[in-house]
Amino acid sequence: MQKSLLIDADKCTGCLQCEMACSVSAEGSFNPSKSRIKIFPFHDEGVFVPYTCTQCDEAWCLHACPVEAIQLNKETGAKEVINDLCVGCKVCTISCPFGTINYNADSGKVIKCDLCGGDPECAKACPTDAITYVDANWTGYDKMKASAAKAIPGQPAS
Amino acid sequence: MHHVIIGAGPAGVVAAETLRKADPSAKITILGKEKEPPYSRMAIPYKLKGKIEEEGMYLRHDTEHFKALDIDIRQVNVDKINSDSKTVDLSDGSQQGYDKLLIATGATPLTPPVKGMELPGVHKSWTMDDMRGIESLATKGAKVVQIGAGFIACTNMEGIVARGVELTIVEMEDRMVPRMMDEIAGNMIKDWCIDQGVNVLTNGMVTSIEESSNGASRYQVTVKQKGAVAAAEPVAEAKESGGILSAIKDALFGGGSAVPETAPVSDEVKLDADLVIVATGVRANTGFLEGTDIAVDQGILINENMETSVADIYAAGDCAQGKDFSTGQQEVHAIQPVAVEHGRFAAQNMLGRSVENPGSLNMNVLDAVGLISCSYGLWMGVEGGDSVKVVEKDMWRYLNLQFDGDVLVGSTAIGTAQHMGAMRGLIQMRVNLGEWKSILMEEPTRVMEAYLALTQSTVIK
Structure with a gap:
């Protein structure tokens, strides 16, 4: 059973522990700007929204890559950036209609959530269970992915 | 089958x-x-x-x-x-x-009708063979003239500049990447490139490439500048931000500090080149x-x-x-x-399955020697549509959103590489922005918030 991140914005306090855990694990520094998960504050509503890649089936980033630098991890279902192959052309960053793959100017490569190989640090760091890592068919992500996929034309089944 | x-x-x-x-x-x-x-x-x-x-x-x-x-x-x-x-x-x-x-x-790639295109040091930038030709000549200190400042030409710059060459770009239009960037964006990219040490001649048309006899380089490239008043040292002039443009402005509006009094009024520029790269579409x-x-x-x-x-x-x-x-x-x-x-x-x-293509969205992302820009869809706008822009020249940032009614139909962004794809999401889902339209008209940089609020309703109630 593949698992995915379940995000419950109602439980998010905006503490940014997930961003810290992600950046230190992925980049070796406590630097939220390098985090693959982002907390978006909605100050008027007093809401914090954790947001990251849903590892969507359409895999816009993977298909757009001209040099096969984004590949499917068959165990976790994550679409992973292969650093040795990424040339930093950024085509994936404009192809992903969710805006969840970004360019890191320091490394000259793109970065995205890879589910930490199946043990996501953000979920472990979250003190309020706003981010959990659960069986994929529980998450509501399927619903989110389905609605997004329906609304965005352009990708036939591969 | x-x-x-x-x-x-x-x-x-x-x-x-x-x-x-x-x-x-x-x-x-x-x-x-x-x-x-x-x-x-x-x-x-x-x-x-x-x-x-x-x-x-x-x-x-x-x-x-x-x-x-x-x-x-x-x-x-x-x-x-x-x-x-x-x-x-x-x-x-x-x-x-x-x-x-x-x-x-x-x-x-197109071949402009210019004398000298057949010379051995003139290369397109399209195939693996072209690339090898460029590699062999773009050595440290080499003088390189690139004809064209379109998408391919601009993407190329980074690779060429990194080889330690002296690069001059000649573009026929009034700005860089004219087919994917508006006037503000195209000129911001131009100014940035000049700041990075690239000579940029806009409104310039290469008229010939000839073997050089001056000993300074292999070739001499002649450039005609449309209606421009060039100073005696046009290349050095172009190194100053807006050099040529301010020269034109001064000529038109009677200023004069940018044009030395002794400068001849000439519309022809000669450039030294060891390698000429042709990237004109x-x-x-x-x-x-x-x-x-x-x-x-x-x-x-x-x-x-x-x-x-x-x-x-x-x-x-x-x-x-x-x-x-x-x-x-x-x-x-x-x-x-x-x-x-x-x-x-x-x-x-x-395969015999009738799967219709709903249409492809025009989009480009460009890294012009370190300045990242992108444009989507109808970045030039639609008739009767609203638009909003934020220009932060000193920060090298620009954002332009184009709407048709309350739907985002195009955009241009410079100086950010974060969550750019969300603009594709908004455009291609044809999301009705509703109350977010007026928020974005006031604060266009909140586009990611608008995207989240409008499309991720399972996470935001």
Whole structure:
């Protein structure tokens, strides 16, 4: 059973522990700007929204890559950036209609959530269970992915 | 069933793989004219920069990939399509039959009608061979003139500059990347490049490339500047931010500090060059279709099922002129993501499944020696539509949103590489922005918030 991140914005306090855990694990520094998960504050509503890649089936980033630098991890279902192959052309960053793959100017490569190989640090760091890592068919992500996929034309089944 | 694909670029390769996935027994043949394994032209700047080896440019890295998928790649040129007999004539004198044919022949760089284009130190920037030619001449300290400041030319700059050359860019239009950036953005990119030590001559047309006798370089490139008043040292002048422009302005409005009193009024500039790179746009490869019934305009005309005007013949990628998502008209979108989408749609339809392409969205992302920009869809706006922009010249940042009613239809962004794709999401989902329209008109940089609030309703109640 593949698992995915379940995000419950109602439980998010905006503490940014997930961003810290992600950046230190992925980049070796406590630097939220390098985090693959982002907390978006909605100050008027007093809401914090954790947001990251849903590892969507359409895999816009993977298909757009001209040099096969984004590949499917068959165990976790994550679409992973292969650093040795990424040339930093950024085509994936404009192809992903969710805006969840970004360019890191320091490394000259793109970065995205890879589910930490199946043990996501953000979920472990979250003190309020706003981010959990659960069986994929529980998450509501399927619903989110389905609605997004329906609304965005352009990708036939591969 | 025998699927024959002409062209081994991204559209052709992705189509072949998609066909194989759905039909394990079909015969699949790719006819490509270049000797290398399928590779990405987009990767050329990164090879020039030394970031990758040639193998890093390959579309697929497993050397057994195509063999394992039983996709036969033949290095041969296609001279002619005979749709009556369902065969193609090949350059080796043989014929190849097909059941379904996909034309994915890509594009060819244009050759401007300029004297000296045949000289050995003049290179296009399109194929692996071109790239090797540039590599051999773009050595440290070499003087390089690049004709054109379009997308390919600008992407190239980074790779060329990293080789330690002295680079001058000559562009006919009034700004850089004129076909994907508006005036503000194109000039911001120009100023940035000048700041990075690149000489930029806009409104300039190269009129000749000649062997040089002055000993300073191999060639001399003559540039005519449209209506410009050039100073005595035009290249040095251009190094100052807005040098040429301010010179024009001063000439028109009676200023004068930027133009030395002794400067002759001249519209001709001579540039030294050891290497000239020609990047003045591309044209769809359709020449071999002359005399067939396959309808061609700017590219091969295709319907939503990727079919040409002739039965069982499809087209995809840079050579195809298919539906534009934004306008509904048929346009050539010679860009990587569209090539891949086209390849997948074409394969589905070649398999006999009627899968309609809802139209491809024009989009570009550019890294001009470190300044990142992107544009989407109708970035130039629509008649009667609202628009909003934020210009932060000192921060090298720019954002421009274009609306049709309360729907985002185009955008331009400079100086950010974060969450850019969300703009594609908003545009291509045709999201009604509702109250967010007025929020964005006030604060356009909140576009990611608008995206989250409007599309991620399962996370935001």
